[in-house]
Amino acid sequence: MTLVEQLQIWLGAFLVLSLFSFLYKDNPFYKFAEHIFAGLSAGYYIGLIWQNVIIQQLIDPMFDQGRWWLVFPGLLGLLMFARFFPKWSWISRISLAFIMGNTAGVFLISQLHGIVLPQTVATMLSLDPRNGFGTVLLALIVVCGVISTLVYFYFSKEHKGILGGTAKVGIWFIMISFGAHFGYTVMARISLLIGQVRFLMFDWGGSIKQLF
Amino acid sequence: MGFWDKLANLDRRWIYLSVAISVIFPMLFVIKFPVEISPEARQLYNAVESLPDSSVVFLTFDYYPSTLAETEPMSIAALNQMFRKNMKVITMTTIPLGGPSIAERVTRMVAEKYNKVYGVDYVNLGYKANYVAVLKGMGSSIESIYPSDNRGTPLKDLPLMNKVKNYNDIKFIYVVADNAIVDYWISIVNAQYKTPVGAGMTAVMAPKMYPFVQAGQLTGLLGGMKGAAEYEELVGVKGTAIRGMDAQSLVHLLIIGFVILGNISYFVTRKKTGPGVMK
Numbered sequence: 001m002t003l004v005e006q007l008q009i010w011l012g013a014f015l016v017l018s019l020f021s022f023l024y025k026d027n028p029f030y031k032f033a034e035h036i037f038a039g040l041s042a043g044y045y046i047g048l049i050w051q052n053v054i055i056q057q058l059i060d061p062m063f064d065q066g067r068w069w070l071v072f073p074g075l076l077g078l079l080m081f082a083r084f085f086p087k088w089s090w091i092s093r094i095s096l097a098f099i100m101g102n103t104a105g106v107f108l109i110s111q112l113h114g115i116v117l118p119q120t121v122a123t124m125l126s127l128d129p130r131n132g133f134g135t136v137l138l139a140l141i142v143v144c145g146v147i148s149t150l151v152y153f154y155f156s157k158e159h160k161g162i163l164g165g166t167a168k169v170g171i172w173f174i175m176i177s178f179g180a181h182f183g184y185t186v187m188a189r190i191s192l193l194i195g196q197v198r199f200l201m202f203d204w205g206g207s208i209k210q211l212f
Numbered sequence: 213m214g215f216w217d218k219l220a221n222l223d224r225r226w227i228y229l230s231v232a233i234s235v236i237f238p239m240l241f242v243i244k245f246p247v248e249i250s251p252e253a254r255q256l257y258n259a260v261e262s263l264p265d266s267s268v269v270f271l272t273f274d275y276y277p278s279t280l281a282e283t284e285p286m287s288i289a290a291l292n293q294m295f296r297k298n299m300k301v302i303t304m305t306t307i308p309l310g311g312p313s314i315a316e317r318v319t320r321m322v323a324e325k326y327n328k329v330y331g332v333d334y335v336n337l338g339y340k341a342n343y344v345a346v347l348k349g350m351g352s353s354i355e356s357i358y359p360s361d362n363r364g365t366p367l368k369d370l371p372l373m374n375k376v377k378n379y380n381d382i383k384f385i386y387v388v389a390d391n392a393i394v395d396y397w398i399s400i401v402n403a404q405y406k407t408p409v410g411a412g413m414t415a416v417m418a419p420k421m422y423p424f425v426q427a428g429q430l431t432g433l434l435g436g437m438k439g440a441a442e443y444e445e446l447v448g449v450k451g452t453a454i455r456g457m458d459a460q461s462l463v464h465l466l467i468i469g470f471v472i473l474g475n476i477s478y479f480v481t482r483k484k485t486g487p488g489v490m491k
Contacts, residue, residue: 023228041309048308053341056359106344114399114429122427142426180419184435188282188415190235190463191437194456195281197235 006207013204016196145173216480219473227470234466238458245461247454252425253442256410256432260290260384265298267383268376272397273305273315274389279414284318285440285453286388286412291322293447294386300372301334302382304358306343306393312336312362331370338362343393347400351379379405384431390414394421398429412439 001009018033058074061067076098082091123146125139151163152170159167263269271290275283294301303319305311315336323334337358340346349357354376355367367373375381385407387397394411402409408431413421415436424430434443437460440453 024225045308048339049341052308052339057340061359103344106348110396110399110403114403115395118403118427118429119423122423177419181416184415184419186467187436187438187460187464188279190231190460191282191415191456192279193231193463194235194437194459195452197232197239197459198281198452198456201236201239 001207001210009203009207013200016200144169149173216477219477220481230466231463234462235459238462243458245458247441247445247457249442249445252433253439253446256434257443257446259408259410259431260293260386263299263383266300268300268302268381269294270382270385271301271303272387272389273303273311274307274387274391274393276307276390277310277314279390281456282414282437282440283388283390283412285451286434286443287318288322288451289440289443289447289449290386290388291319292449295322295326295328302337302376303334304337305339306346308339312338316362332372335370335372336362343396344400347396351405353378379407382407385409388412390417398424402429412443
């Protein structure tokens with residue numbers, strides 16, 4: 001392990017322990033690590049966008065490849081900076097209108113064809129008993145879950161009678177879904193903890209062993 | 213103050229300490245909890261395995277360094293499987309912070325194991341801003357979106373990229389992500405260009421993706437460290453996910469215990485003080 005790698009590991013371990021120290025109580029080490037993270041991220045992001053977007057996708061194609069028409073999206077981008085000047089901030093709306101129109105067009109098609117229609121089709125499951133009891137039961141659960149959850153989110157009529165009963169079934173499906181999400185979230189957070197503990201025990205620990 | 217009252221007012225730092233012990237203990241003393249393979253993980257493995265050798269595949273590194281513990285083992289296992297089948301791998305990321313360097317480091321590490329050559333067997337395209345434009349644009353021309361790779365080499369100078377123009381030349385897209393980008397791989401790339409997409413996700417994101425597997429829009433799914441461990445098991449790589457599952461399982465047992473104790477304590481103390489006054 002080189003000296004630079006050792007330094008990287010020790011710096012990483014110091015920052016991880018500083019952040020973990022918040023679990024005991026708020027303290028200056030935690031704040032220090034938090035501010036370093038925010039500042040580093042912002043600096044890294046600016047550098048990356050400058051190189052990958054401004055240079056590679058605007059300046060180079062315009063001047064090296066003669067794609068002069070890129071001056072128009074470049075100008076639209078510059079107009080966004082008008083927001084810093086209250087008197088001229090309205091100009092940025094031109095760029096925003098372009099972004100909104102473009103985004104709406106792209107997402108309308110992709111959401112409709114990619115999500116809404118295929119998911120609706122996937123709900124129309126066969127209840128043919130020849131498919132086997134298990135398959136039919138699962139299909140019934142999917143269909144009941146979708147319909148009752150949709151009914152729960154139907155607010156134009158008071159939830160009474162059949163509508164109220166179906167909405168209650170919908171709540172059960174939503175709660176079970178929340179439970180699954182919560183279980184997975186616990187697993188995710190513990191995984192992150194395991195990752196950091198592994199780093200401290202084996203990488204940092206190994207580095208300490210090597211030093212002494 | 214009785215036992216249940218004490219438990220109801222337990223300082224949360226004791227819980228943190230017990231979780232920390234439960235994570236550290238199995239790392240020192242291996243328990244080896246079994247890892248069952250889920251049908252979704254097997255589906256993803258079989259989808260890659262059934263591709264002809266030397267197929268060109270996409271592997272994305274759509275995750276931040278903060279979720280490495282869950283996602284990196286998936287990428288490593290997937291790369292092992294792909295390189296073992298002599299597949300040509302194109303990597304990319306939609307994550308600016310860390311994504312390009314993680315892709316570079318992990319791919320190079322696994323490629324060296326299989327003597328793969330950069331530019332011939334694998335290419336790292338790196339990061340480009342505005343993922344919707346990137347995903348859509350690569351449908352017509354990858355080179356128009358990525359004129360050069362992550363190292364600044366023009367794509368036309370890379371032998372692998374001379375054979376690949378757009379999604380039509382890609383046999384499978386293997387997304388490893390910690391965010392909602394999988395939605396866009398499905399709704400833009402799979403739906404519009406019909407390229408099969410499989411995904412490995414952080415556990416937080418995984419439940420949202422099961423309907424896409426059921427609908428056939430996703431070809432297989434890995435959820436969190438458990439999913440990564442399953443894939444390592446399938447590929448035959450003894451990685452960090454399998455080793456982390458002991459700690460994962462032990463902490464889950466601990467949390468189940470806490471949930472049960474917490475609920476008993478709530479109902480016992482509520483009887484004494486009335487509902488809704490628990491601190």
